[in-house]
Amino acid sequence: MKIGIVVYSQTGNTYEVAQKLEEALSKKGNSVKIERIHVADEKQRDLNKIQMLSIPDLSTYDALVFGSPVHAFSLSHPMTAFMSQIPTLQDKKITCFVTKGLPLNGTGGNQAIGVMKKICESKGGDVCGSGIIVWKKDREKQISKISEEFSKMF
Ligand SMILES: Cc1cc2nc3c(=O)[nH]c(=O)nc-3n(C[C@H](O)[C@H](O)[C@H](O)COP(=O)(O)O)c2cc1C
Numbered sequence: 248m249k250i251g252i253v254v255y256s257q258t259g260n261t262y263e264v265a266q267k268l269e270e271a272l273s274k275k276g277n278s279v280k281i282e283r284i285h286v287a288d289e290k291q292r293d294l295n296k297i298q299m300l301s302i303p304d305l306s307t308y309d310a311l312v313f314g315s316p317v318h319a320f321s322l323s324h325p326m327t328a329f330m331s332q333i334p335t336l337q338d339k340k341i342t343c344f345v346t347k348g349l350p351l352n353g354t355g356g357n358q359a360i361g362v363m364k365k366i367c368e369s370k371g372g373d374v375c376g377s378g379i380i381v382w383k384k385d386r387e388k389q390i391s392k393i394s395e396e397f398s399k400m401f
Pocket of ligand 1: 255257258259260315319320347349350382
């Protein structure tokens with residue numbers, strides 16, 4: 248299966264997870280590419296003013312993994328802006344993940360995943376899995392768990 252891992256990462260954590268997923272999904276015989284989203288101004292808080300430096304073409308992928316950090320108890324604005332402008336996700340198998348710093352429930356993980364799912368479903372995508380990585384000591388275990396889960400979805 249041809250899989251695109253579409254990731255936004257401000258300080259590198261989410262990108263690190265994307266690289267590990269790329270390795271795990273490739274080992275299962277998939278053709279996997281990371282598409283990293285970059286924005287002109289990381290500090291721009293107005294969703295309508297966010298400028299993408301490049302917009303990857305997702306139409307050639309059978310399946311997509313979206314990854315983003317949690318910002319301000321929800322999905323980061325660059326990822327929200329990017330996902331919102333995707334023309335269609337019809338017939339794509341999709342999984343989503345977020346990374347976050349705060350270990351407690353109610354600090355944005357489920358909220359961010361909820362936003363990702365809503366956008367994907369509004370564009371016809373089939374969201375078949377999701378995961379939240381809390382950036383603490385045991386994160387390698389969490390990353391292995393979602394790698395295994397996502398590998399089974401595709
Ligand atoms: C502006 C900003 C807001 C953040 N807000 C939250 C938050 O609401 N909840 C949380 O758990 N972590 C929050 N974090 C922590 C990040 O989600 C966490 O460090 C994440 O792994 C960073 O991913 P990245 O290195 O890919 O950018 C925030 C970080 C930044 C810089």
